Amino acid sequence: MxxxxxxxxxxxxxxxxxxRNAMMSLATTATVVLMLVLLSGLxxxxxxxxxGLRFIESRVAVTARLVDDLTAEQIDVxxxxxxxxxxxxxxxxxxxxAALERLRQFYADLGLTLNFGxxxxxxxxxxxxxxxxxxxxxxxAAFLEERAEVVRITTRQGDYDKLVGIIDTIRLAGLAAIGLxxxxxxxxxxxxxxxxxYARASEIxxxxxxxxxxxxxxxxxxxxxxxxxxxxxGVTLLLVAFIWDxxxxxxxxxFQMPTAVTVDFLTTLSGVVLGVGLGVGALGSWxxxxxxxxxxx
Amino acid sequence: xxxxxxxxxxxxxxxxxVIEMVDLGMTYPNGKVALSDVTVxxxxxxxxxxxxxxxxxxxxxxxxxxxxxxxxxxxxxxxGRDLSRLRRSQVPAIxxxxxxxxxxxxxxxxxxxxxxxxxxxxxxxASGAEIRRxxxxxxxxxxxxxxxxxxxxxxxxxxQQRVAIARALVHAPAILIADExxxxxxxxxxxxxxxxxxxxxxxxxxxxxxxxxxxIVNAMRRRVLALExxxxxxxxxxxxxxxxx
Numbered sequence: 001m002x003x004x005x006x007x008x009x010x011x012x013x014x015x016x017x018x019x020r021n022a023m024m025s026l027a028t029t030a031t032v033v034l035m036l037v038l039l040s041g042l043x044x045x046x047x048x049x050x051x052g053l054r055f056i057e058s059r060v061a062v063t064a065r066l067v068d069d070l071t072a073e074q075i076d077v078x079x080x081x082x083x084x085x086x087x088x089x090x091x092x093x094x095x096x097x098a099a100l101e102r103l104r105q106f107y108a109d110l111g112l113t114l115n116f117g118x119x120x121x122x123x124x125x126x127x128x129x130x131x132x133x134x135x136x137x138x139x140x141a142a143f144l145e146e147r148a149e150v151v152r153i154t155t156r157q158g159d160y161d162k163l164v165g166i167i168d169t170i171r172l173a174g175l176a177a178i179g180l181x182x183x184x185x186x187x188x189x190x191x192x193x194x195x196x197x198y199a200r201a202s203e204i205x206x207x208x209x210x211x212x213x214x215x216x217x218x219x220x221x222x223x224x225x226x227x228x229x230x231x232x233x234g235v236t237l238l239l240v241a242f243i244w245d246x247x248x249x250x251x252x253x254x255f256q257m258p259t260a261v262t263v264d265f266l267t268t269l270s271g272v273v274l275g276v277g278l279g280v281g282a283l284g285s286w287x288x289x290x291x292x293x294x295x296x297x
Numbered sequence: 298x299x300x301x302x303x304x305x306x307x308x309x310x311x312x313x314x315v316i317e318m319v320d321l322g323m324t325y326p327n328g329k330v331a332l333s334d335v336t337v338x339x340x341x342x343x344x345x346x347x348x349x350x351x352x353x354x355x356x357x358x359x360x361x362x363x364x365x366x367x368x369x370x371x372x373x374x375x376x377g378r379d380l381s382r383l384r385r386s387q388v389p390a391i392x393x394x395x396x397x398x399x400x401x402x403x404x405x406x407x408x409x410x411x412x413x414x415x416x417x418x419x420x421x422x423a424s425g426a427e428i429r430r431x432x433x434x435x436x437x438x439x440x441x442x443x444x445x446x447x448x449x450x451x452x453x454x455x456x457q458q459r460v461a462i463a464r465a466l467v468h469a470p471a472i473l474i475a476d477e478x479x480x481x482x483x484x485x486x487x488x489x490x491x492x493x494x495x496x497x498x499x500x501x502x503x504x505x506x507x508x509x510x511x512x513i514v515n516a517m518r519r520r521v522l523a524l525e526x527x528x529x530x531x532x533x534x535x536x537x538x539x540x541x542x
Contacts, residue, residue: 005422211421
């Protein structure tokens, strides 16, 4: 019961403290919102790019165009030996007829009709190799290039590397920006709690004299910082929920592929925003309480 | 429970020292010697005046007893516990054995009389039922039950000091330290406060009162500890205070 009384006391005092110093508390909360909006934006953009990455990974990583007139046995041997290479997940032979049908379907999907103008066109047969990891692309391509059955190799390694580069750059720049804003937020929280400590100096003095424990003196201030962080996180999640639907077409337009709109992603985003809000609030107020109340015996 | 029982100290048999200082010294980092070689033993139930001019070391004496500071030499014990050896987490328990009142009352202006006294219980984890039971008894003891819902600025100086005394007694301390409790009060009110302190002392609480009020000290004829330039220059029972400053 004593523990619950302590929790009740600390929460009520933190709430009173937040509103007693409302201007500073709300300014701090606003900086928390700014930081968390940046963080959410970064997560959404990176989520979209990661989704694009997975989209590329899910496609055929290496395609080997084959010479004409291979026998079924030669094709079977090539498929079997390719399948035995490290990093290979799947190997599919696409016959010239199947390739033509695929092209016809592609046109149909666009609402067009494939028309060669009466010419008798035969497409190449090919082997499409799926990889367990995109990094195996180089070794598999090298293996296929050595084969006499293969005319030309195409890979999506270039696209993949380019996207990975973009993601790394955005992640680095985003984290740097969030780090800078995070430091500002910490500074704001430290100062807000410092002001709160000074504003309640006489209460703290009385609390010490009548034998209040450190927990009773310190935790209301720490909870006040956590409150700034949690309110900031709540406002951020409301903003994200509000703009989520309107930004979806933009996301699809920008990334040109399905975005990461999943329940898992939203759960992770909510958890990270709440966790970072709580964490930065707790850290800032803890630093402030440590430096402003530590000297007292 | 009677009013007396509400404020009665626990765990300090009469005669046993509640405050003990041996070869106590306190030198501040700037080199100022606040106390030097002070040896004092105050038994439970005693009423002691601490006198001396400004800068004599009275405030340092009190700060050492409430463990706001630790001595640079010697030792001070409260109820047999050496305060220098206390862990930080043990300090609050010792402070609940000591009530303190000040010249400037140090009440919270935005809280009512009831809330000011209740605050001291609330911040030490007392239940609502305990607060509702104990605070009215303490207010009754100091004669302020009719003023429970008043704010401090609606009270006279003497009444504010009574609130401070009620708050100091909230944990039924063994010791009540009064630092110039009559310094801001007129003579009549000062005597009323002194009568209240005598009443509390009669219930068994040891009272240590720092004062400049020569009239009160001389009229009371109690034990007097006189400090000058950090030294204990006089420790006499039934003494008078010949103020020279």
